[in-house]
Amino acid sequence: MRLKIVNSTVKDGNMSLNYGKKEEVLHNRTNFFKKNNINNFIKIKPIYKDNIIILVDNDIKNKEIEADCIITNVPNLFLHLYFADCIPMTVFDKKNNILAFAHMGWQSIEANLHKKVIEKMINTFNSNIKDIEVYLGPSIKASSYIINTPSQLKYEEWLPYLRHIKNDCYQIDLNGYILDYLKKIGVKNINISSIDTAKDKEYYSHYRCNYIKKDEKEGRFIMGVMMEEK
Secondary structure: OEEEEEEOOHHHOOOOHHHOOHHHHHHHHHHHHHHOOOOOEEEEEOOOOOOEEEEOHHHOOOOEEEOOEEEEOOOOOEEEEEEOOOEEEEEEEOOOOEEEEEEEOHHHHHOOHHHHHHHHHHHHHOOOHHHEEEEEOOEOOOOOOEEEOOHHHHOHHHHHHEEEEEOOEEEEOHHHHHHHHHHHOOOOEEEEOOOEOOOOOOOOOHHHHHHHOOOOOOOOEEEEEEEEOO
16 A cells, blocks of 8 residues: 655645635535545544544444554545644555554643554554654754753753743744654654644744734645555
């Protein structure tokens, strides 16, 4: 099977009901699915923790599942959710055709969800590190992500990923934290999007709307992945 990763942009419209009228949002979603030839999908509703759901054919009963990550062996099933700075993480076992898609916000990264996802794939599906590919999608990058007294300061392992700017403000390198773990355990095939959602106006950004350009209308873009049968 081959991996298909797609996302919307601001041109496709807001995809979250929290930031737009229902009719408009549903219209935007429908057009996105049609454009990308997506017929079978699961929406992930993040809990902002480290909750992992394993999904097989018999489990597909709802179109929305509360989780921070779904791992599946089901082909042609589009796993997706809505983003505006957090990291979309795809993990693909190309040998066993196992797919994981996770919402990596700072809470989930602090809880080491990235570590637990790969451990789950190894322990449940016998995935081998050498067969694993990881893709980190468009997200806020360290140069943009500046927070006052971040919670990560209390963890020693986070200190290399915090850069003091001034007063109590620090840049936080979420992508770097995940990347170094992946390298440490031997993942060779790692792809990180260069898109910084806080700077790129083709993408919605919660950070930009709240800290940089407060008059900008907030929204969310779709990011998702599936295994296509060849």
